[in-house]
Amino acid sequence: MSDPRDSFDTVSDRWERGRVLGLAPDAAAAKAAGGVAAAASWSGTGCDDGAVWGECRGSGATPYRTCADLAEPAFHCTCPSRKFPCKHALALLLLWSEGAVGPGPRPGWAAEWMERRRDRGRAAPAAPAAPAARARDPKTAERRERRVEDGLADLDRWLRDQVAHGLAQAEKASYRLWDDAARRLVDAQAAGLSGPVRGLASVPRRPGWPGRLLEEYAMLRLLVRAYQRRGELPPELRDTVRARIGFTVAQEEVLSAGERVRDRWTVTGSRDSAQDQLTTRRVWLRGRRTARPALVLSFAAPGAASGGRLDASLAVGTEVDAELAFYPGAQPLRALVADRYGPAEEGTPEGTGIGGFLAEHAAALARDPWLDGWPATLAAVRLGRDEGGDLYAVDGSGDALPLRLTDPWRLLAVAGGGPVTLSGEWGAGGLRPLTAWQADEGPVVL
Amino acid sequence: MSAWSDHVTAALLGTERRDPPVLPEAPPGEAGDRAARLLDQAAVLTLRRRAGRPAASGVEVIAPAPGEDAPVVPPGAAARLARILAGEQIRVLPEWLDAAAAHGRRVPARLLPELLERGRSDRVLRPSIARAAGRRGVWLALRNTDWAYLVGAGDDPGGGADVWETGTRNQRVAFLTRLRRTDPGRARDALAETWAREPAPDRAAFLATFEHGLTLADEEFLEAALEDRGKDVRQLASDLLARLPGSAYGRRMAARARACVTARPTREQGRDPAAIAVEPPHEHDEDLARDGVPFHPSGSFMPGNGNGPVGARAAWLREILARTPLGTWTELFGLPPMEIVCLRVADPDGRAARDVHIGWARAALRQRDADWARALLRGGVVVDEPEALAGLLAVLPSDERDPAAADLIRWVDGQPDLLRVLERVPGPWTGDLAAAVVATLTAAARRPTQRDEHALGQLCRLADQRLDPSAASRLEEMGPAVPRAVTELITTLRFRDEMVKELAE
Structure with missing residues (x-):
């Protein structure tokens, strides 16, 4: 094996090891990849500006063919693993990142796969035209509106029943109470509400649950009423209501008609959550010029490349000059990256004080009352504890926000009693920290 | 806030049982439905609560950590x-x-x-x-x-002299160890003061700290401890005394040893050129037990090194020699250690030479005598107990260790003893020693039998943390078709090699 540094000049833009491992779907895959990333297991490796490929001796008779498209990034491997990217793809990129993969001509199979990807990419804008056409079919759209309306009327009855009979019964109720209601919402094509309703089953197990449950029921009924009066709402608020209920907007529509904002966007945090075998990645951005927050969502279903993949192109602690296209709504938040104008660089976001953040949150709630998980980026906060020992973020003026952390130790270690820039999601339980920037340590994912 | 709690109470009880409170600022809803009215009013209050949530105040910030002296790693x-x-x-x-x-x-x-x-x-x-x-x-x-x-694990001594009065056993041992290193006499006095009141396991733990700063001044204390009630304490006291040249204990042992090992007068040598005669002790007595040689020394009557059990008499002899000051022999033979270990031992039963050499090796280890260690390693004796020799490597000055260990490895290469020797050679394995280990690995990797593969695996696992990481490139010269264990060893060595370089940046 040659010295890694020898080959650095030929391919300029090799990724850091951390960036490769950041693509791993879980810690086990990252660890497994480290084991496969031995030059001895690989043959026929090579790379060019757009792709890396190689064949890996696995347990089977024929080696696995692995190829990574660096632009997206995207991966292809003939192994049967259900993880995505699989350990072979990660290991290949690790070898490449160490400089152990030299440049060369693409073998036929890799070229073919890249070609097929490019074709699909070109075909992609055309493909969703069919469902869009279906949605434009007035009869179909009308049928759905009616079903949703019936479903929400049913939900409204259910909500009023809960309050009429008394919430006290919820404490002993089985999860089926909420599960059945959630199922009926799926049947009524109002799937956007089924997750939140199903999630309510866990509320009666927490302290202070009666108030919390009443809040959620009240906001659900507010949504039902808003939908019933949708004709009278301003168009942006109507979009917000429809999005909450589960009417989706095609990506192409967002890219073509959504509000466009170009800025230097700092990636302030990223969080994966899994529900019903679907992993959702929430990546938070904050514009340096506009101070606007944005949320980029990506989804991955287990094992299937067709189920989409988690977006690994936005790394926490970096800043990228890009134009975002926002989904429509009264408080635009969810967005797509439409265009990039340069590579990502390291960047610390400019945060706000706690008073400023709370005012921003209140203004956002006035536009979208159903907001949950609003992004905070707090500048120069220190950690504090109240008499009960609960952790807070405290700014220079003495304002404090409670933190919601299962493991506070990394944050404590990094802050060490000094000031940090702290990003997180603000919700009913407090601020859930995502990233801390400290002068010596740089960005630290919590 | 109270409007909110009224609403929560009403919702808990149910609007069937209780009329919900009135909230004038709420927009009018469907008339007559109490539940709907309660929910609509609750929505207004919820938003008010969420949007109007004030920042907490009066939270005490955590005091800053002290500044660092050392820079962070690259x-x-x-x-x-x-x-x-x-x-x-x-x-x-x-x-x-x-x-x-x-x-x-x-x-x-x-x-x-x-x-x-x-x-x-x-x-x-x-x-x-x-x-x-x-x-x-x-x-x-x-x-x-x-x-x-x-906390307190670093250079911080972790409390003053009151630790000795009030600490746990471990804290007191730590205290005594520190004191033995700086002022052994004061440590001995401190222990003497409380000695009679300490339970036996604590007495043993405290006495063990005497290995630091051991001098003849400790002799009296240790002699007294030979009469201790605790068996472990007695054993420990005798072991410590055996390390002390010039003690009465050493003279007692030397007298016993000289009764067993004698120089043969030149005139008797005739056809048998042996210069040393050996007669193991015939009986065991209480004085011998008091001086730390038990009736069944460990190893006696146990299946030994494939050579069958060691008899009781031979075991007594080994123990006596191990506890005899090595100066006894240079004085007896009038020769330097190197020549003594080369002297031929009269050996009618094929055991005596081995017993003598093992006894000397143990004594050299115990008394940390570099001359004797060097002599025993170079003299080519005690071949069938290579572990005893490997222990002696630690006694050598540091610049002699690698070559001596390399010689030892070449000598036992290909034997099952190799692993047991290497286990006793602490890392890092550099220089000659690294070269010898690489040669051994290369030879073992070429032998295809299953037994060799097993041994090779064990050898690689032993080498992966101790072998100088720069040896990776020499191992790679073997080519790609090497057993899996070697590939893993190379991976680990490469990892360590990069690690060491990064830390030095």
Whole structure:
């Protein structure tokens, strides 16, 4: 094996090891990849500006063919693993990142796969035209509106029943109470509400649950009423209501008609959550010029490349000059990256004080009352504890926000009693920290 | 707030039973439906509560951690530590920590929680953690009782003289150890004061600290301890006395040893050129037991090194020789150690020479006598107990260790003893020794039998943390078709090689 540094000049833009491992779907895959990333297991490796490929001796008779498209990034491997990217793809990129993969001509199979990807990419804008056409079919759209309306009327009855009979019964109720209601919402094509309703089953197990449950029921009924009066709402608020209920907007529509904002966007945090075998990645951005927050969502279903993949192109602690296209709504938040104008660089976001953040949150709630998980980026906060020992973020003026952390130790270690820039999601339980920037340590994912 | 709690109470009881409170500012809804009215009013209040939530105040901020003296490790080293803590090549963690500390660097703060958590379950790691965790590590450990082991683990002596009066056994041992290193006499006086009141296990633990700063001034105390009620204490006292040249104990042992091992007068040698005659002791008495030679020394009547059990008489002889000052023999034969070990031993039953040499090897180890250790290693004796020889390597001056170990390995190469020898040679294996190990590995990798493959695996596992990482390139010269164990060894060595370079940046 040659010295890694020898080959650095030929391919300029090799990724850091951390960036490769950041693509791993879980810690086990990252660890497994480290084991496969031995030059001895690989043959026929090579790379060019757009792709890396190689064949890996696995347990089977024929080696696995692995190829990574660096632009997206995207991966292809003939192994049967259900993880995505699989350990072979990660290991290949690790070898490449160490400089152990030299440049060369693409073998036929890799070229073919890249070609097929490019074709699909070109075909992609055309493909969703069919469902869009279906949605434009007035009869179909009308049928759905009616079903949703019936479903929400049913939900409204259910909500009023809960309050009429008394919430006290919820404490002993089985999860089926909420599960059945959630199922009926799926049947009524109002799937956007089924997750939140199903999630309510866990509320009666927490302290202070009666108030919390009443809040959620009240906001659900507010949504039902808003939908019933949708004709009278301003168009942006109507979009917000429809999005909450589960009417989706095609990506192409967002890219073509959504509000466009170009800025230097700092990636302030990223969080994966899994529900019903679907992993959702929430990546938070904050514009340096506009101070606007944005949320980029990506989804991955287990094992299937067709189920989409988690977006690994936005790394926490970096800043990228890009134009975002926002989904429509009264408080635009969810967005797509439409265009990039340069590579990502390291960047610390400019945060706000706690008073400023709370005012921003209140203004956002006035536009979208159903907001949950609003992004905070707090500048120069220190950690504090109240008499009960609960952790807070405290700014220079003495304002404090409670933190919601299962493991506070990394944050404590990094802050060490000094000031940090702290990003997180603000919700009913407090601020859930995502990233801390400290002068010596740089960005630290919590 | 009270409007809200009224609403919660009404919702808990149910609007069937209780009329919900009135909220004039709520917009009018469907008339007559109490439940709907309650929900609509609750929505207004919910939003008011969420949007109007004030910041908390009066929270006490956490005091800043003390500044660091040591700079943090370079970014590449920090990234590798994160990999190690995530489980990759976890066995190199102590080496990483010690190397970082040797370069005067510390662990980045963000990795401290995982690192301190490792030390919780692995005591052996703790001193290395303490050296590399910096002040932030101690600051953090003060806030988490699980990591309390780090507090006071570093150079901080951890309390003054009152520890001796009030501390736990471990704290008191630590106190006494420190005192023995600086002022052994005062440590002995402190122990003498409380000696009679201490329980036997504590007496043994405290007496063990006498290995530091051991001098003839301790003789009287140790002689008294030979009469102790505790068996472990007696054994320990005799072991310590055996290390003390010039003691009465040594003279007693020397008298016993000279009764067993004698120089044959030249005129008797005739056809048998042996210069040493051996007659193991015929009986065991109470004085011998008092001086730490039990009736059944460990190893006697036990299946030994494939050579059958060692008889009781031979075992007594070995123990006596192991406890006899080595000066006894240079005086008896009037020769330097190198020539003594080459003297031929009259050996009618094929055992006597071995017993004598093993006894001397144990004595050289115990008395840390480099001349004797060198003589025994070079003299080519005690071939069938190579572990005893491997122990002697530690007695040699550091610059002689690698060549001597390399010789020893070449000598036992290909024998099952090789692993047992190498186990006793501490790392790092560099220079001649590294070359010898590489040669051994190369030879073993070419032997295809299954038994060899097993031995090779064990050898690789032994070498992966001790062998100089630069040996990786020499191992790679074997080519791609090597057993899996060698590939893994090369991977580990490469990992360590990169690690060491990153830390030196």
